[in-house]
Every structure is written in structure tokens, then in C-alpha cells.
Amino acid sequence: MNLPLNNEQIRELDESTLEYLLWRNKSIDTAQLANVLQIDAPSPQDDTNRLPLLARKWTAIARLQRRIMSLEQNIRELRETSAEVNAPTFLPESSESARLAWLAPEQPRVSITLESPVTGIRLHPELAVVFVSTEHGRLHCFDLMDTTLPLSSLQAHTRAITSVDVYCWQQTTYVVTGSKDMQVRVFTWSVDKGLKLLRSFAGHEHVVSGVRIWVGPRTANVGGGSLLLASCSRDTSVKIWDVSSGWCLKSFQPHSDWVRCLDVYGEFLITGCQDSTLRLTHWPSGNGLSVGLGHEFPVESIRFIGSLQEAVTPEGKTNNWLGYCVSTSRDRTSKIWLLPQPRRLPQRPPVPHSTDAQLLCKRTLQGHDSWIKAVRCRGDHVFTASDDRSVMCWNWTNGQSVKKWEHVHQGFVTCIDLDDSNHPMKRKIMVTGGIDCKCHIFMQ
Incomplete structure (x- = not known):
């Protein structure tokens, strides 16, 4: 049998x-055994009370086992005491609203260092x-519970990756990336x-x-019920792709300048542009x-808030x-923008509202000292990440x-999620x- 040890070990x-056998039985012919094993015979120990290495290890293991058994007994006693004293109660922290209102601690629990x-x-x-x-x-994949080494890592593109998104569908995890090499790539992960x-x-x-x-x-009208991918580019275009077939289902130019960001909800897509507008x-x-008109500089990121079907105005639900x-800029x-309801025609796609085709800016959030690069929404909270090295909620x-x-x-x-x-x-x-x-990973 081959031992998983090198020659030195x-x-x-x-x-x-x-050494252990010599300590247990003084009559053993150690010179003969050493010759068979092709090692040097151990010299007589000056301290006859000193235990050899193996005996010391076994003694330490026995002490450790006793300590483990003692701690397990303490845990069982504490659980029994807790069950007797505390009756089952409803914890507000477990409610959906409380989870949505959760805010990360001041310091991250763990940090991962990357190559760039x-x-x-x-x-x-x-x-x-x-x-x-x-x-x-x-492109790296890390386990949040053990970030020592990545679960998976590969060279996804020849130049910088600018955007990444993840989606689970039909028991498969899809990871999509866009890059400065003008490529869009889809990966599966397991x-x-x-x-x-x-x-x-x-x-x-x-x-x-x-x-x-x-x-x-x-x-x-197209692509119903299939996995779709939207990409935007500095070439001023937005393209819709069918992931299964690889076909480009739609290509259009919502802006006349660099389309920097986009988000999708159902049949609606919103974009932010280098020319400071939203569409x-x-x-x-x-x-x-x-x-949408109102930003003074390029729009860096944009997200729909919540579900469009359940959106309500502060004054109540309207048509x-x-x-x-x-949007961040x-x-x-x-x-924060209100999106006007388009005009819907029978058997035809929606068209702009006849009297109101502009997004209404309801609120302007000011507090960062530099460019705001990324935004995420969670319940009533909006999280923004900025070049001023801060994150705000x-x-x-x-x-x-x-x-x-x-x-x-x-x-x-540069990014937040x-x-x-x-x-x-x-x-x-x-x-x-x-x-x-x-x-940085912030966790409860």
C-alpha cells in the first residue's frame, strides 16, 4: 500500500x-530494527521520564477528546435550560419587513483580495x-462561508469586464458578462x-x-418564455439576445451617445446615457x-424600483x-423618477403618451462627494456606491x-449588491x- 507521505515523512x-517501542520494551533489539528500516538507531535518552513523540501525541488527543465531551455536555445542558425558560415566541427580526429593513454593520465580516x-x-x-x-x-466565484480559495475562477475576457449578472432558471445558474473586448459571454455554474x-x-x-x-x-411579441439577455454599448445600441439559440432578437438605438447602463422589467427596458438622459x-x-431630463453629467447606473405592477404614487395608485x-450620475x-404610463393600442405595441412623455423627477438624493457608480434597491431603501469611497442608504x-x-x-x-x-x-x-x-462581505 502506498502511503500518502514523502520519504522524509x-x-x-x-x-x-x-523510539516508542524502545520506551515500552527495553529488550528490543533496536539496532536490528533500525537496520531493517534503514534509519539511524536512537541514542539512549538521558531523561528516562520523558515520553516519546507518539505517546505525547496520543496523550494530547485523549485530553482533547475529554474536553470536547465536556463542552458537548455543557451545550446540551444550556439548550435544555433555554427550552424550559424561553417559550417559543415570534421574533420580529424574522419578519419580511424586518429583513428588508436590515442594514449592514459598520465593518465587513470578511474581505477578499483579488489580482486587480x-x-x-x-x-x-x-x-x-x-x-x-x-x-x-x-471571473471568480467564492463561497461566502469560506473565502480562502475561489470555488471557480477563469479568464472570461481578454480585457476588463464591465458588468456581470446572474440568473437561476430550470435548475441551472447562468452568469453573463460584458467586457471592453466588445464581447458578451454567458457561463453556466455548478x-x-x-x-x-x-x-x-x-x-x-x-x-x-x-x-x-x-x-x-x-x-x-418575441422571445416569450425563454431566457433573454440585454446588452448596451458605447456604439449607442441596445441588443436583445436569445441565450438558447444565440440569435439577436432585437437591436435598437435609444440614445445618440454611449449607453452606459440599463435595467429590464418585463417588456420594459430603461437606459442611462453619456448625454445625461434616461429613456x-x-x-x-x-x-x-x-x-428623463435632469442630470447634469453622464448617468452611471439605473434600476427599476420594486414591481411595476404594484407601483403606487405617494398620493395613491393612479393610472x-x-x-x-x-438613477445615479x-x-x-x-x-427618483416616476415613469409615465404609455398609451396602449389594440393589437399593437405601446407608444408614448400623447400628452406626457417625460419622466417626472420626484426626489434628488444628495450626500456623496464624487461620482456615484452603482445603485441597488431593497424595499424602501436605495443603496448607492460612490467614488468618494463610501456607501449610502x-x-x-x-x-x-x-x-x-x-x-x-x-x-x-465600483459596485454593490x-x-x-x-x-x-x-x-x-x-x-x-x-x-x-x-x-468586502457584510453579513448579519
Whole structure:
């Protein structure tokens, strides 16, 4: 049988065994045994009371086992006492509203150091796993409970990854990335096989700046009920792809300048542009529906807030508004917008409202000292990450600042992620990434 030991370890084990046998029985011919094992015979010990190595190890193991048994007994007693004293009660912390209102602690529980600045970060929708992309084009997957080594890591692109998104569908985890190499790529991930390239999409003529993956609604004109992917680029275009077939289902130009970010909800897509504007589009038809004017510098990130079907105005539910979105900009502000309801025609895609085709800015959130790079929504809270090295939490319904995490990173904070309001578990986890090559994990 081959031992999982190298030659040096085998020699040390033989010497320790011989020393132990000599200690147990003085009549053993140690010279003969040493010759058979091809090791040096041990010299007589000056201290006859000193235990050999193996005996000392076994004694230590016995003491450790007794200590473990004692601690287990203490735990059982404490549990029995707790069960007798504390009757089962409803914990407010376990309620959905309390989980949504959770705020991360001041300091991260653990930090991950990468090989280059972090450009994107996304939590796995179901597992305690985070996906991290970097400036060098690498895509990593880490277990939140043990970040010593990545679960999987690969060179996803030849240049920097600009955006990453994750979606679980039909028991498969899909990870999509956009890059400065003008490519969009989709990977599958599993615990046993890691990250595997599924498909590459080549169609953009410049930097891909944003990607989103989702399952298209069955009521859409195209792609109903299939896994879809949206990408935006510096070439001023937005493209909708079918992940299964690899076909480009739709390509349109909502702006005349660099489309920097996008978000999708159902049949609606919203984009932010280098020209400081926002646009709402019906992506199955490519019809532009409304425009948002108000930022003074390029829009860096944008998200729909909650469910459009359940959106209500502060004055109550009306038919004039589709829902809310939030945008962040290099002008150091975040804005909360009301989306006007488009005009719907029988057997035709929606078109802009005849009298109101502009997004209504309801609130402007001010508090950062530099560009705001990323935004995430969770219940009544909006989280923004900025180049001023901080993360802020706002109550978007009243515009009040709730909490600020100062100096989260040693440089610009480039990305942030949390479970949103539609997540079934709404875990108490917040993750951030920065140009200091760090990924911070904040947990309850």
C-alpha cells in the first residue's frame, strides 16, 4: 500500500515508532530494527521520564477528546435550560419587513483580495455564493462561508469586464458578462463543474457597458418564455439576445451617445446615457416611450424600483404612472423618477403618451462627494456606491439619508449588491467591490 507521505515523512514516522517501542520494551533489539528500516538507531535518552513523540501525541488527543465531551455536555445542558425558560415566541427580526429593513454593520465580516480592481459583483440568487469580475477580465466565484480559495475562477475576457449578472432558471445558474473586448459571454455554474462557457455574443462595435439576464414574459411579441439577455454599448445600441439559440432578437438605438447602463422589467427596458438622459423603451418593439431630463453629467447606473405592477404614487395608485426607477450620475446625485404610463393600442405595441412623455423627477438624493457608480434597491431603501469611497442608504419614499458607511474601500467603490425586494429569502448580506482590489462581505 502506498502511503500518502514523502520519504522524509516516512523516515520521521519510523524513527518515532522505534523510539516508542524502545520506551515500552527495553529488550528490543533496536539496532536490528533500525537496520531493517534503514534509519539511524536512537541514542539512549538521558531523561528516562520523558515520553516519546507518539505517546505525547496520543496523550494530547485523549485530553482533547475529554474536553470536547465536556463542552458537548455543557451545550446540551444550556439548550435544555433555554427550552424550559424561553417559550417559543415570534421574533420580529424574522419578519419580511424586518429583513428588508436590515442594514449592514459598520465593518465587513470578511474581505477578499483579488489580482486587480473589482469591476462587478453579484450574489447567487439562492446559494451563499458571490461572483466577482475584475479589471483583468477574470471571473471568480467564492463561497461566502469560506473565502480562502475561489470555488471557480477563469479568464472570461481578454480585457476588463464591465458588468456581470446572474440568473437561476430550470435548475441551472447562468452568469453573463460584458467586457471592453466588445464581447458578451454567458457561463453556466455548478458546485461540481464550476464555471463553463456556454455562449459568446459578438455584435457590438464598441465597449459593452451593461448586461442583464432574465426570462422574457410570454405576452411579449418575441422571445416569450425563454431566457433573454440585454446588452448596451458605447456604439449607442441596445441588443436583445436569445441565450438558447444565440440569435439577436432585437437591436435598437435609444440614445445618440454611449449607453452606459440599463435595467429590464418585463417588456420594459430603461437606459442611462453619456448625454445625461434616461429613456424608457418597449424592448420587443423597440418603441421609445419616455425620456428623463435632469442630470447634469453622464448617468452611471439605473434600476427599476420594486414591481411595476404594484407601483403606487405617494398620493395613491393612479393610472397615469407606470412605476418608479432610480438613477445615479457623475453629478454626485441620485434621482427618483416616476415613469409615465404609455398609451396602449389594440393589437399593437405601446407608444408614448400623447400628452406626457417625460419622466417626472420626484426626489434628488444628495450626500456623496464624487461620482456615484452603482445603485441597488431593497424595499424602501436605495443603496448607492460612490467614488468618494463610501456607501449610502436612503429611504427613497421620503428622500432621507438612513446610513452612511465611510471609507468602505481604500479607493473608489465600483459596485454593490444585495437581495432585492422580490428575492424570496431577502438575506442579510451586502457585498461591495472597489479599485483597491478588495471585495468586502457584510453579513448579519
